[in-house]
Amino acid sequence: MTAAATMSRTASSGPALVPVDIGHAVYAAVTDPATAFWGLVDKTRVNEALTGGPLFEAYTKEYDRFAKELHALRFELKPSGVYLNPTERCNLNCTYCYLPGEQRSGGAHMPLPTLSASLAKLRDYFASVMGDTERKPRAIFHGAEPLMNRDAVFAAIDEFADDFAFGVQTNGTLLDDAAIEFLTSRSVSIGLSLDGPVAGITDATRRTWGGKSVHDKVLTAMEKLRGYGSWSVITTCNTENLPYLTRMVELFHAAEVPTCMLNTVRCTLPGARGVKPADGDMAKAFFAALDRTYELYQETGRKLMVANFANILLAILAPTARRLMCDISPCGGGRAFFALAADGGLYPCSEFIGLKRFNGGNLLTDGVEAALKSAAFRPVIERDVDTFDPCGSCAIRHFCGSPCPAEAAEMNGGMDKIGAFCDFYKEQVNYALRLIADGKANDYLWDGWDDGTETVFNIVN
């Protein structure tokens, strides 16, 4: 079904609420999945809330507005960010990497002249679609390990300092004092990765090609970034570290990490599926870690943001304020952002770089617009949870988006299949709605998260 057809169906369906048991002692949720509208009602009043009463009447008045807003978010965005892979190489051989091993071990760097020409072309593209906005497009240097091609990356950051807001996602092992000074002095956002609270756990999935531990190097980098305003650490949750997630957030909080992600392992390539935790185990460990971040906030007054969960809260409280664009359908790949591989190929997202059929052409010879319209990008851009089961009949499908299309295609057999962690996402939404019921949602979001937003619906009675 096309986007236009979906909008037509949405507009003609009218408001309709369905009940959702969120596991709360007092509250149940009612949602309209078509617009991502929700309300929390006394469990003894669910039936009357479904068909009438103040909540339904107020929502009916706003239905068209919310339908248009969600449609615009899902189908009308223009890209404002690029994930740049300046090299195919990585000095680590992580179990679950989504990039092919032969590239990471023996691949090529993107030469500086090519990187410069690429950024110039990207600058012009973003200027054409973002207009005169004061906001800069984002350019994120990304994996494999971008600092394997450090000289080119740093030269490019200086050459295009006025044109992009830059970020670097690195494994942290090459982040020496000079690199930290360079990046922090230029306000480059820095992301690291660490999978365990101690070396023995990190080493289970993240080691060098020779099998050496890198745990202590990442801890050293974290210590040097303490106090910097814009950095984060990703933990990829897998069977090896799942029992240690609570200790992970304790470590991160003690290290004054502003933001972390406790991501489910992406199961795009077979190696990752070997360390995929079961949904129920993932939920239990993840919620225990979230509970611990709340306790630490209560004890110290300092928050540790778990960004992937915060984004679920945002999807509920303010759908357009999402920062992550994985948990929405279609996802952000090829819509909000795209990826540039080290060989100049364009992909909807870095997750697809190992899957050549998703190559939408070459940046320098074909251009971005051609890639966005290509047959390679289309299955990702058009993946719509309204159009396939079980998502099409799911009450929370637009809080979740059934990530990730690469997983759905490679692990589950097609773009019209669910992602790898369906039940875990349902439990996250339930957990988020329970926090809202208990008045705790803001404790899991950064201070000022709603600056620049407008309250468009508010019933508390």
Added chain:
Amino acid sequence: MTQTVQPQQTAQTQTAAPSEGKLAAPTIATRKSCNPDGIGLSHYVLMDKKAAK
């Protein structure tokens, strides 16, 4: 009304009849809106908009 969506959550909501004389918990429903500009993905995140400028 043509909506055919069914709940997919782990258990059906309890919809017991209201008890006489018992006050219902207040209904909660909010929504905020802004211009969308998120570009994060699971391999990278920058949550705070201000930090991106």
